[in-house]
Amino acid sequence: MVAIKAATPYSAYQSYGAAHIVNAAPRAAATAAASQGGAEQAATAVTLSEAARAALSQQDFATILAETRASLSALLTDAGRTSPLHNGQLALDLSTLDQRQLYAMSSDESFTEDERQAAGLEMQRRFEAALAGPAAIARVTGNYSGLYKAAATYLDGLGPEERASSDWQAGRDAVTEGLKQVQTRPGNVPDAGPSDPVALYLALSRTGDTVAPPSMTDMAANARTTLDRLYAEAKANGKAPSFNRDTTTGTYIDVSNFSSRALSSMVLDQDGRFSDQEVHAARAALQSKSGASLLASFQSAAKSGDPTAFSQNIIAAFSSLSPEEREAVGWSDQLYQTAMQSYASTTKLLDMFTQAGGNAGTGLASLLGR
Incomplete structure (x- = not known):
């Protein structure tokens, strides 16, 4: 059985507490530096795999933090808000932030408590949105294979810092166990333990405790x-705002x-x-x-x-x-x-x-x- 905690309903696979600070990136950087030193002593030429080249080409976490702060500030300014929350609920559309940016925002103390909480809510909302469709299909077909595959795909698509956390690993292991069980019993909800985020989602959706998106x-x-x-910017440039894409005299909105x-x-x-x-x-x-x-x-x-x-x-x-x-x-x-x-x-x-x-x-x- 799955125990639901209203305060942190998805803590089974992620912890977005106010005091949580990302330390995966520094560890990864130190490991990479040590590995590089050893490689230089052991060989004169190294052929990197595509995955390794992709990892090296990723932005460092400090850059992600800076870009996230800039993006969030712009979103708040555009919406005329000082906080992404209103009465404890999401009030700002954070859909333009990618997964690494959300994790940075949720876990680094340079962001306010409201901002970290908003990021955690958005991360939970995205996970729930990713499972909503497959869950509906599972209810129709009586087959939970697609639901667990969707969860695996979503978790695997998160950023390297988040995937390095013990919470992510516990959730991913539970999903792997769920996938094994549905191979032989596709019509039964797997019993993959308390860290199973899919079971948590199903329980929360039944009770209506999923994260609400920003209100209309x-x-x-x-x-x-x-x-x-946008209107003010157009007028400041001496142009009339227009919804006509082909306008030649105004500014297209x-x-x-x-x-x-x-x-x-x-x-x-x-x-x-x-x-x-x-x-x-x-x-x-x-x-x-x-x-x-x-x-x-x-x-x-x-x-x-x-x-x-x-x-x-x-x-x-x-x-x-x-x-x-x-x-x-x-x-x-x-x-x-x-x-x-x-x-x-x-x-x-x-x-x-x-x-x-x-x-x-x-x-x-x-x-x-x-």
């Missing part, structure tokens, strides 16, 4: 501040770089902060993003050879969005139900073909008398 109110306020700044949640807050405009023109521009940008997502789902399904893949991709994409984002982009519950029905009917047909002839392909041929 906060996102709308941030977007309003950013737009006003490009909202396509806004996050989907920020665009959703503009489209819904719950507090009446935006003009019709701004809402129209946000809706066009959001529809472009959702269209690209659907196209990617279709292309991925076409390559997979699995007749149920497209419906599974739709289920995953739908589940990964918040209710507000689904409303803004026009993804109704009917879309989800249709995808579910498509999956169920396709699976039933495949089962019938398999029973008739051994597998879906030969079964269909047998039914046709070929």
Whole structure:
């Protein structure tokens, strides 16, 4: 069984306490220096693997810290905020920070307590978002293999400093154990011990204790501040702000770089902060993003050879969005139900073909008398 701690629900695979300081980078640098010295004495030429060259080309952690501070300061300024939190909840869109930057922000004491807490919440939110779609598919298919594979992929994609931590290793080992168990019992949730982050996620999602994204109110306020700044900059340069990409006399205001949640807050405009023109521009940008997502789902399904893949991709994409984002982009519950029905009917047909002839392909041929 998994014990849930409300204060640090994901401490089973990561510790983002206020006093935690990253020390993996200095250790790695010292190890690399010692290794380099030994190599120089032992050989005159060394051929590095691609992985080794990639590791050497990575920025040092001090540079990551400096860039993170600069990026966070810019985000706060753009949103007109002094803290990324509001009433203990995320109030700033941190999606532009990469995983190493988030880990730096969560773990280094040069950042304020609010900033470290916000980074920890964003890291947890990203992990939950990465599992939301696969978890929805697991509930439909009764197969947890994809969910544990998604967790492994996510954890493996984190930065080297985070992967060097004992918390990460404990979580990754638990996921590895989970993957072993689902090979023989794909329909059962693995019992991989108290460090299993997937089991924690499933428990938290059942109780509704997952991390809430920044509210629509906060996102709308941030977007309003950013737009006003862009307008002021355009006017300071003697140009009129315009949402016309082909403008030759004004300054094009490009909202396509806004996050989907920020665009959703503009489209819904719950507090009446935006003009019709701004809402129209946000809706066009959001529809472009959702269209690209659907196209990617279709292309991925076409390559997979699995007749149920497209419906599974739709289920995953739908589940990964918040209710507000689904409303803004026009993804109704009917879309989800249709995808579910498509999956169920396709699976039933495949089962019938398999029973008739051994597998879906030969079964269909047998039914046709070929």
